[in-house]
Amino acid sequence: MTSSSVVRELVRPNVLTLKPYDAKGAACPVKLDANESPYTERLSPGLLRSVKTNRYPDPLAEELRRAFARRMLPARLRAIDHILHGNGSDEIIYNLICAFGGPVVFPSPTFSMYGKIAQALGEKTVEVPLGPGFDLDEGQMIKAFRREKAKIAFISRPNNPTGNSFQWEKIIKIIESVKGIVVVDEAYQAFSGKKSFLPLLKRYQNLAVLMTLSKVGLAALRIGFLVSNPELIGEVNKTRLPFNVNAFSQAIAVRALEGASLGEGVKKIVSERGRVFRELGKIKGVTAYPSDANFILFHSERAQRIFRVAMREGVLLRNFGGPLEGYLRVTIGSRKENDAFLKAIRNKDIWAGNGLG
Numbered sequence: 301m302t303s304s305s306v307v308r309e310l311v312r313p314n315v316l317t318l319k320p321y322d323a324k325g326a327a328c329p330v331k332l333d334a335n336e337s338p339y340t341e342r343l344s345p346g347l348l349r350s351v352k353t354n355r356y357p358d359p360l361a362e363e364l365r366r367a368f369a370r371r372m373l374p375a376r377l378r379a380i381d382h383i384l385h386g387n388g389s390d391e392i393i394y395n396l397i398c399a400f401g402g403p404v405v406f407p408s409p410t411f412s413m414y415g416k417i418a419q420a421l422g423e424k425t426v427e428v429p430l431g432p433g434f435d436l437d438e439g440q441m442i443k444a445f446r447r448e449k450a451k452i453a454f455i456s457r458p459n460n461p462t463g464n465s466f467q468w469e470k471i472i473k474i475i476e477s478v479k480g481i482v483v484v485d486e487a488y489q490a491f492s493g494k495k496s497f498l499p500l501l502k503r504y505q506n507l508a509v510l511m512t513l514s515k516v517g518l519a520a521l522r523i524g525f526l527v528s529n530p531e532l533i534g535e536v537n538k539t540r541l542p543f544n545v546n547a548f549s550q551a552i553a554v555r556a557l558e559g560a561s562l563g564e565g566v567k568k569i570v571s572e573r574g575r576v577f578r579e580l581g582k583i584k585g586v587t588a589y590p591s592d593a594n595f596i597l598f599h600s601e602r603a604q605r606i607f608r609v610a611m612r613e614g615v616l617l618r619n620f621g622g623p624l625e626g627y628l629r630v631t632i633g634s635r636k637e638n639d640a641f642l643k644a645i646r647n648k649d650i651w652a653g654n655g656l657g
């Protein structure tokens with residue numbers, strides 16, 4: 301038996317058919333593919349020196365959770381037994397599915413990791429297509445949840461990659477109608493200007509809100525949080541590996557959460573998002589979708605050409621296949637980066653020959 305067939309025979313079938321997360325990170329100077337912030341924190345040497353490399357990090361990340369609570373949570377939720385810390389919110393999705401099991405329900409298209417993690421853990425996934433205008437079909441979500449006797453649903457609000465915020469009332473209806481956990485993923489909430497679901501945690505015991513520091517300038521640190529009632533947090537916490545957030549990340553994030561820069565970056569991105577959207581609206585052959593997040597989804601018959609030419613010009617976009625064939629997603633960067641994107645998408649090599657542009 302060759303070594304590769306040994307592996308194929310032994311690996312669990314759900315893993316064998318799993319596709320790895322597609323994060324190529326091609327070497328492009330203008331990286332607008334991963335919904336990161338263009339603004340990095342400045343690290344002081346003193347801060348780095350304060351970390352003792354011979355010791356494990358605080359397993360409970362208490363200072364980090366306190367700093368997060370003070371900065372990001374309403375007063376009533378600031379006790380840290382409402383908060384679970386993760387190595388990115390990705391890890392918390394893993395913890396949640398590990399704790400509650402499946403089937404796992406989510407709309408489609410949405411953030412791919414809900415499905416990938418469920419599959420990695422051997423749980424059934426149930427995808428409920430979004431309706432026209434990428435709108436949440438709450439009736440179908442509830443039906444699917446009940447039919448499959450599902451345990452947990454993930455709803456990204458604003459939704460990645462479509463950028464819209466599903467209606468508040470629709471999500472409430474789902475929370476009230478299902479006997480299971482509903483996770484509202486607020487990774488992009490800061491850019492939306494819409495109400496957070498956090499205040500509803502006291503009303504609904506089956507609600508949990510997922511948050512991340514990745515979109516506001518701290519993606520390198522890998523820090524996410526789950527906020528919910530202490531009982532739910534306690535159960536999910538049992539599935540967390542010890543020391544999951546490293547000491548450098550904890551120290552840097554605490555400092556950043558105490559400073560002003562995170563919020564300033566968000567304001568600039570929201571303003572640039574308006575400008576990029578308006579500019580995309582002027583390009584014939586491109587349909588851009590309004591966004592509440594730090595990215596814009598757009599459609600074009602020439603999506604593949606746009607992607608290739610932009611890459612050639614040093615601008616990396618996110619290219620989707622499958623049901624999102626013909627769509628591209630651009631992350632809002634700095635003004636200069638956005639200008640590079642807008643220049644690339646107007647390049648005549650994309651539009652020559654069809655009377656567009």
Ligand code: PMP
Pocket residue numbers: 334335387388389390391411456459460485487511512513514519522523524
């Ligand atoms: N949720 C959504 C909706 C996302 O788009 C992302 C990142 N792309 C995440 C969660 C994961 O973020 P992180 O693991 O960096 O916290």
